[in-house]
Amino acid sequence: MSYAVKEIFLTLQGEGYFAGRTAVFCRFSGCNLWSGQEKDRATAICQFCDTDFVGMDGSGGGRFEDANSLAIAIEKHWGERDTSYRFVVFTGGEPLLQLDKSLIDVLKKKGFFIAVETNGTMLVPKGVDWICVSPKQGAALMQMHGDELKLVYPQEAMNPQKFESLSFKSFRLQPRDDEQRDKHLRQAIQYCQDHPKWYLSLQTHKLIGIP
Numbered sequence: 001m002s003y004a005v006k007e008i009f010l011t012l013q014g015e016g017y018f019a020g021r022t023a024v025f026c027r028f029s030g031c032n033l034w035s036g037q038e039k040d041r042a043t044a045i046c047q048f049c050d051t052d053f054v055g056m057d058g059s060g061g062g063r064f065e066d067a068n069s070l071a072i073a074i075e076k077h078w079g080e081r082d083t084s085y086r087f088v089v090f091t092g093g094e095p096l097l098q099l100d101k102s103l104i105d106v107l108k109k110k111g112f113f114i115a116v117e118t119n120g121t122m123l124v125p126k127g128v129d130w131i132c133v134s135p136k137q138g139a140a141l142m143q144m145h146g147d148e149l150k151l152v153y154p155q156e157a158m159n160p161q162k163f164e165s166l167s168f169k170s171f172r173l174q175p176r177d178d179e180q181r182d183k184h185l186r187q188a189i190q191y192c193q194d195h196p197k198w199y200l201s202l203q204t205h206k207l208i209g210i211p
């Protein structure tokens with residue numbers, strides 16, 4: 001299978017449990033909940049997306065003809081750093097439209113710890129080491145277990161409580177970043193303080209100005 005990749009870059013994971021850890025991000029092109037075109041945002045299932053995942057024109061992006069060539073590109077972005085900490089985060093767009101067993105297998109052989117950021121509408125293939133699911137209002141949730149459940153907050157008609165019985169190690173609220181970000185931050189703080197099962201997840205890369 002070939003892979004359409006928007007961009008590949010080395011940064012710190014900004015969100016969730018591994019916030020602060022050096023990671024190669026592989027951002028796949030395309031999503032099943034929005035075309036990525038601004039003209040379609042108001043009619044999309046997911047309307048608050050903060051990411052450009054259209055095309056293959058980002059830094060390190062392109063069409064990769066097979067798993068091996070994409071894994072080599074990811075490995076190059078890790079560079080000469082200590083191989084025992086190799087960490088790749090697959091995101092998008094929706095990474096599960098493309099992430100498959102052959103790519104997972106070749107990265108495992110290279111010693112990568114593999115994380116995925118998904119909207120949860122498709123099942124995660126076997127072999128992924130860290131599953132972060134971020135459910136979206138109006139999209140049926142299929143992946144009901146994992147490591148982190150990271151809910152963008154608030155979303156109309158999405159009471160965090162309805163996810164609490166699912167099988168995740170931690171439950172996080174991530175303030176919705178838009179023109180009302182400060183208000184959403186205060187609401188998320190209040191919700192966590194009132195419901196201590198929930199941890200606040202900040203997008204720390206935005207706070208410190210890295211990708």
Ligand SMILES: C[S@@+](CC[C@H](N)C(=O)[O-])C[C@H]1O[C@@H](n2cnc3c(N)ncnc32)[C@H](O)[C@@H]1O
Nearest residue numbers: 048049050051092093094117118119134176177
């Ligand atoms: C761009 S998405 C890509 C992965 C996948 N499609 C998903 O939605 O989980 C990466 C993460 O950013 C979150 N996110 C997207 N837009 C956001 C926003 N405006 N404010 C806060 N988090 C946002 C998503 O919920 C997800 O956890």
Ligand SMILES: Nc1nc2[nH]cc(C(=O)O)c2c(=O)[nH]1
Nearest residue numbers: 012013014015091117205211
């Ligand atoms: N630094 C950094 N951390 C992130 N964690 C999740 C991200 C994403 O867009 O999936 C992201 C991102 O875009 N950058």
Ligand code: SF4
Nearest residue numbers: 031034046049093119
């Ligand atoms: S599901 Fe993820 S990538 Fe797709 S539009 Fe929503 S936040 Fe963006």
Ligand SMILES: [Mg+2]
Nearest residue numbers: 050051091211
């Ligand atoms: Mg992002």
